[in-house]
Amino acid sequence: MTYANTVNGNSCKANQQIIARSFKSQSAPVANSNIAKVSCGDCRLQGHCLAKDISTAAQSQLGDIVKTHRKMKKRQHLYRQEDQFESLFFIRSGCVKSYVTNPDGDELAVSFFMPGEMIGLDGLYSKQHTSSIVALEDTYICEIPYSALEELCGEHPLLQKHFTELMSRQIVQEQEMTMLRGQKTAANQLLAFLLNLSERFERLNQSPITFRLPMTRKDIAGCLGLTIETVSRMFTTFQEQGLMEVNGRDITLTNVEEATAIRH
Amino acid sequence: MTYANTVNGNSCKANQQIIARSFKSQSAPVANSNIAKVSCGDCRLQGHCLAKDISTAAQSQLGDIVKTHRKMKKRQHLYRQEDQFESLFFIRSGCVKSYVTNPDGDELAVSFFMPGEMIGLDGLYSKQHTSSIVALEDTYICEIPYSALEELCGEHPLLQKHFTELMSRQIVQEQEMTMLRGQKTAANQLLAFLLNLSERFERLNQSPITFRLPMTRKDIAGCLGLTIETVSRMFTTFQEQGLMEVNGRDITLTNVEEATAIRH
DNA sequence: CGTAACCTTGAAGATTCTCAATAAGAGTGG
DNA sequence: CCACTCTTATTGAGAATCTTCAAGGTTACG
Numbered sequence: 388m389t390y391a392n393t394v395n396g397n398s399c400k401a402n403q404q405i406i407a408r409s410f411k412s413q414s415a416p417v418a419n420s421n422i423a424k425v426s427c428g429d430c431r432l433q434g435h436c437l438a439k440d441i442s443t444a445a446q447s448q449l450g451d452i453v454k455t456h457r458k459m460k461k462r463q464h465l466y467r468q469e470d471q472f473e474s475l476f477f478i479r480s481g482c483v484k485s486y487v488t489n490p491d492g493d494e495l496a497v498s499f500f501m502p503g504e505m506i507g508l509d510g511l512y513s514k515q516h517t518s519s520i521v522a523l524e525d526t527y528i529c530e531i532p533y534s535a536l537e538e539l540c541g542e543h544p545l546l547q548k549h550f551t552e553l554m555s556r557q558i559v560q561e562q563e564m565t566m567l568r569g570q571k572t573a574a575n576q577l578l579a580f581l582l583n584l585s586e587r588f589e590r591l592n593q594s595p596i597t598f599r600l601p602m603t604r605k606d607i608a609g610c611l612g613l614t615i616e617t618v619s620r621m622f623t624t625f626q627e628q629g630l631m632e633v634n635g636r637d638i639t640l641t642n643v644e645e646a647t648a649i650r651h
Numbered sequence: 652m653t654y655a656n657t658v659n660g661n662s663c664k665a666n667q668q669i670i671a672r673s674f675k676s677q678s679a680p681v682a683n684s685n686i687a688k689v690s691c692g693d694c695r696l697q698g699h700c701l702a703k704d705i706s707t708a709a710q711s712q713l714g715d716i717v718k719t720h721r722k723m724k725k726r727q728h729l730y731r732q733e734d735q736f737e738s739l740f741f742i743r744s745g746c747v748k749s750y751v752t753n754p755d756g757d758e759l760a761v762s763f764f765m766p767g768e769m770i771g772l773d774g775l776y777s778k779q780h781t782s783s784i785v786a787l788e789d790t791y792i793c794e795i796p797y798s799a800l801e802e803l804c805g806e807h808p809l810l811q812k813h814f815t816e817l818m819s820r821q822i823v824q825e826q827e828m829t830m831l832r833g834q835k836t837a838a839n840q841l842l843a844f845l846l847n848l849s850e851r852f853e854r855l856n857q858s859p860i861t862f863r864l865p866m867t868r869k870d871i872a873g874c875l876g877l878t879i880e881t882v883s884r885m886f887t888t889f890q891e892q893g894l895m896e897v898n899g900r901d902i903t904l905t906n907v908e909e910a911t912a913i914r915h
Numbered sequence: 916c917g918t919a920a921c922c923t924t925g926a927a928g929a930t931t932c933t934c935a936a937t938a939a940g941a942g943t944g945g
Numbered sequence: 946c947c948a949c950t951c952t953t954a955t956t957g958a959g960a961a962t963c964t965t966c967a968a969g970g971t972t973a974c975g
Contacts, residue, residue, distance in 0.1 A: 881930090
């Protein structure tokens with residue numbers, strides 16, 4: 388199996404360019420666009436979000452309620468903890484992290500969202516977000532006002548079904564993250580984390596072997612409950628063990644079998 | 652504010668007896684009952700589960716699809732990882748834990764469910780459960796076949812709304828658990844864990860100050876990624892610090908303010 | 916091209932784990 | 946109801962892991 392991002396050496400950057408290009412070819416090349424409209428039928432994520440398998444009528448209606456196709460710049464927030472909940476969001480391209488802070492302002496927990504993944508569900512229960520979302524790189528987002536989605540779900544049972552399934556997927560994904568963090572050693576946690584990322588890249592038809600980490604060491608450390616230094620040292624160790632090649636954020640897994648058998 | 656379980660000294664056991672009694676007074680006192688029927692209108696959890704605020708018609712229909720009112724004995728499984736998904740479950744009384752095992756059979760992650768909480772959502776996405784559920788004590792459960800619930804939700808938008816909100820609550824609750832585990836020291840993790848439990852007891856109109864832990868030290872350790880010994884030592888430390896009284900599984904928080912300011 | 920953010924590495928110190936032994940509780944069957 | 950067994954909990958000492966503190970190097974970006 389070949390991947391778009393393995394055609395040349397500098398594969399990771401190629402990935403991002405492809406995403407950016409394929410997006411721009413569909414939308415008007417507006418610089419800071421809260422205006423650009425991309426119909427769901429044209430979206431490259433088709434099949435990975437709510438629009439999967441539903442009737443073209445429903446798909447078109449869904450396209451109508453999608454309020455904006457936002458571009459988020461790196462470090463820009465989508466919402467912050469305690470903001471009012473109004474919409475759900477889908478990532479079209481890029482990457483964001485969610486994080487929770489305690490009253491002292493420490494970041495306590497972090498997770499990451501990749502294209503096709505849904506954001507904002509945390510606010511649905513109390514109508515207030517319980518976490519913050521910030522872009523790790525330039526990121527394109529779909530916003531779907533929840534009240535409109537709710538109504539549309541009432542009319543299209545299949546859409547409702549998909550929405551419910553996506554919520555369940557979210558729960559399973561959280562569970563997977565909890566499993567990562569449950570690993571006994573820092574090495575195992577980081578390995579599990581990388582393999583999880585690798586699977587998610589594969590789901591996006593990108594190479595699960597060679598990829599560029601969208602997040603900093605600090606973000607990874609925050610996600611796993613470790614320190615930056617420990618994460619850094621582990622990367623070095625993995626490289627020495629021949630498990631992977633590490634160049635800053637560029638990773639190439641050279642021994643997936645051994646890495647998968649998470650035992651040391 | 653007074654609580655049912657503070658009326659006498661041995662308050663924790665009183666708690667459990669009250670729950671058992673109020674349940675038995677509604678259902679036929681059948682020994683091993685998969686037969687006993689309790690209508691949603693009579694259930695003491697009213698307002699904490701799906702039946703909240705919905706029309707009496709919907710409530711009665713909901714009562715009709717509730718397949719069984721199961722009793723689970725301590726250590727009995729409700730379902731196991733990879734079992735087929737068919738139903739959602741609500742805890743009426745008692746306590747269960749969910750856990751995930753890796754291919755080597757190690758328990759990697761654990762969380763706990765108390766009365767009013769929904770179980771089984773993890774299977775909705777792939778139609779296969781991704782975790783196992785086992786009773787920590789004798790536990791009464793409602794089973795709701797998912798296909799029937801889905802249909803009923805289609806007819807009653809308010810029921811659909813509550814179901815969706817409960818899923819969101821689940822996501823928020825997972826997030827809270829992630830926050831616990833994200834605390835820096837074992838002491839802080841355990842404190843946060845206990846305070847979380849305390850809040851959940853309070854939500855059930857039980858004392859948030861004096862309660863009996865439904866789970867073993869091993870379960871707590873598994874939930875927080877610690878060892879039994881560390882958990883045990885922390886309990887001893889807390890007692891020495893005057894934060895709480897600990898007698899095996901009986902806990903009395905004697906200094907909630909200091910405990911809440913999770914800083915040492 | 917310079918500043919700021921990010922990453923790496925080392926050494927010392929702290930926390931947590933492992934191993935081991937003992938004590939206390941819960942469950943079982945006579 | 947008691948004796949027995951098995952599970953659960955406590956405590957100690959030494960070993961391992963991870964963190965902290967500190968310094969230097971690298972990368973990204975205006």
